[in-house]
Amino acid sequence: MINRNSPIPLYYQLIQEIKDKIESGVYEPGDTIPTEIELMEQFDVSRATVRQSILHLVNEGYLRRIKAKGTFVNTRPEKPKFIGTLKGFAQEMTQKGIAFSTKVLEKHIIPAPLKVSEKLNIATEDPVFHLHRLRFIHHEPVLIANSFIPEQLCRHIEDIDFEHNSLYDVLETNYRITLHHGRRDFEPAMPLSAEEVRLLGISSKTPILYVESLVYTQDNTPVEYVEIKMRGKFTVDLIQLF
Amino acid sequence: MINRNSPIPLYYQLIQEIKDKIESGVYEPGDTIPTEIELMEQFDVSRATVRQSILHLVNEGYLRRIKAKGTFVNTRPEKPKFIGTLKGFAQEMTQKGIAFSTKVLEKHIIPAPLKVSEKLNIATEDPVFHLHRLRFIHHEPVLIANSFIPEQLCRHIEDIDFEHNSLYDVLETNYRITLHHGRRDFEPAMPLSAEEVRLLGISSKTPILYVESLVYTQDNTPVEYVEIKMRGKFTVDLIQLF
């Protein structure tokens, strides 16, 4: 079951083995999985390796450990309540048949600022591609996006015309980078700079929506970190306390 | 700096050391911390112990590691955007000067159901105290709460009168359990059972607010898992896309 000649680390293979058995129902929620000793023998690896695998799965919420009792299977973590699709602005608009356009404000390789380097898990000052765009719907400015991509993943991307090409298309087509998953954080905010107010054509007292997004490839490499500021209004009916 | 006679594990002492230096600014965001080898020598522990400490801090977002480059300090994670206070219903109401009352529907030690055992990090079927309450404001039923607490933490709690005592007060006063932090998840829902509809005096088509809450002591021991269903309405002005 475990292949020692594979370039895939043993602990990672073991994670997959256990995950598979959980997802396929061999191990059911509430069951204990085999003890560390048993797993050592089954897969002929050291205890430290077994522990590395198990602790990883505990961190991901698949398992919980109780001292002197065993390692228990959790119910599959529910999907996040609000799942968005991993679409870019262009895709979204095209799909809805909405006319849009893009103006590129900035397009350079720069040394990664601290915050960006943290998000992309690279060293501060490592080169990143910075793409700063203003996007329009029906000729109305609605959205400012600041994207950052490690330059290592996309050499010479700064030569591409992003007024007529979508970023996600370019990543997929030119660099064979397929985005796999990601996370977006939404937060209401007030415009921070006069430039934002000017670009979006709003008053400095208009609240905007601030979105931070980080997307990854299948193997969990961070690809794009993007900060979006957009205007508009949105009403949600929530439920209330009193 | 590290005390080998302390009952506190070495790796945990080391975590505190590093965290302190981050929080006090000795290590600044973007800096590298000492290498694993250097930390081994500084604190005279093995590399595995150093790694255990560092990986813990990576998991908590304090550090990030970049192979062949080093271990970097992240900017302090911002506080969650919406911080609530860790108050119970009774405290909240008293503070606002609102008249409220409580009816206990159920009060027993039971074997922990699967979901509860996972939340409280105990084994399924381990004994837990189950408290099922209906709470009123101005004699109107508004809230159903199902609380679960590991029985090990609160022996004989089932003998206490919870119509005139608040749960959090009892935990603090009788059991010396001080709640330290927690998390609440809010979610709109429809009433699931006829009982809920009846108890809350609502129609089965009225949406309700479903809240899951898990609170911990300072040392991260889960104390109370509670599921709340409440009625009411709530309007939030969010910002909107288009």
Added chain:
DNA sequence: CAGTGGTCTAGACCACGCT
């Protein structure tokens, strides 16, 4: 008392970034 997970040590080899 045996078995579990929790902690810890002292080694080893590797891939990778830098210079």
Added chain:
DNA sequence: GCGTGGTCTAGACCACTGA
């Protein structure tokens, strides 16, 4: 080529649970 973190081994002792 040197130094970094990444992976891995083969031991050890402990505290706690449950029979």
